[in-house]
Amino acid sequence: MKNQKVPGKKITAIIALYLIGSSLVESSVSGAARQDSWFCVLLATGLALLLAWLYSSILRLHPGKGLFDIAVETLGAVLGKIVCAIFVLYAVYLAAQVIRVFEEFVHLVNLPQTPEIVLLIFTVPLVAWQVRSGLNNMANVSAFLLPLQLIFVAITIVLGIKFMDPENIRPILSAKPTQMLKATLGVLALPYGETILCTSFFGEVDQKESPFKIMAFGILIAGAVLVMARLRNLLILGSATVQMYLFPSYDAVGVISLGDFVTRISVLIGVNLVLAGIIKVSAYLYSATLGISRILEIRDFLSPAVSCCLLIAGISSILYSNILDGMKFITIMPYNSVLFQILLPAVILIAGKLKKKAAGGKKWPEKNR
């Protein structure tokens, strides 16, 4: 199954959608900078390239291998599998978090009378089936959906120009440096740092392609969308109103209308965000499935997908009692992300470098860099 290599461009599409999928809740972490939050998203996009460099450094040391194979190879069977288990728990937890937020989103804005479990009945088989179909299938779906996402975001921006007030983002760069730093690091951790889980896909990516370029393009595409969406929300609603809404993207676009015949285009944004969310959950699930297969050494490496998806669905139901508590928690998430997004990858990189040095320091071909 692993012989079929996935083109780097399609992995870029997965990474971009994976990051865009967080735009629904992104304002919760960047909100501290108020009208300058768009600048914090921009700054975080630049810093995310450093994270991409860190992650691609790990991948360059072990061409043709994914995160879990690398962890076991560099840290040994026992410690490596413990690190794999930590990443699997992280992926499962994040997937549960995203499923719950999207469930709440659909429940609040579209289907308030429908029990949330009904949404899970449709989501779980879809996501599990997508993952069981393999990375190539997921990549094809992402490559198809990404241009649609970009077109829809562009349409909402163009149609929204009439409703934008430049005063809403003035004075520019007036937030306190500590607020700016907090918001920037928040966006760096959620969503950019989560790219670490995408490094597990690189065992199935063509070795000739540069991991850094693949990740960097994905981050830049997502960064452009997140900055534009953030600016659109601020310009239409203003920072004070953005803070009041749980899902500001949906509400900002809800204001837009063109005469009497083009109204309620926020439904399109809803569909868009749910599609990106499904790709995001699929990416988490795929990563978790690979990790579980590596730990238990399961030959059919996608066979735990359905059971893992059920586990995610179960956990999502006990995360919090209401969406307001959930949103409050999102501001804490950057703190617990340090371990998964910086410390563990740094340990794997250092261990890999030391091991390579001890083995004689062979250099990999230049085109893999």
Place this chain on the structure above:
Amino acid sequence: MQQIMLSAFLLAFCVWVDLVPLIKKKEKKALWFAIPSYLIYLILNILVGLNVKTAGLNQIIAQLVKSAMKLE
């Protein structure tokens, strides 16, 4: 009760398309993970369906992070 019925429906579907083939193929390693996952899903949904008050997982993690990082 609605929650329990609907989650049981989803569980039955997953058992049919996933667990039964795993048992037929005798994939012991995959079953080691699958069976506990199915049980956890069922138990959690029964608890939610019966309105049993549990401390939210997020709350537990938030307390751990706050105490570890000495946040207010």
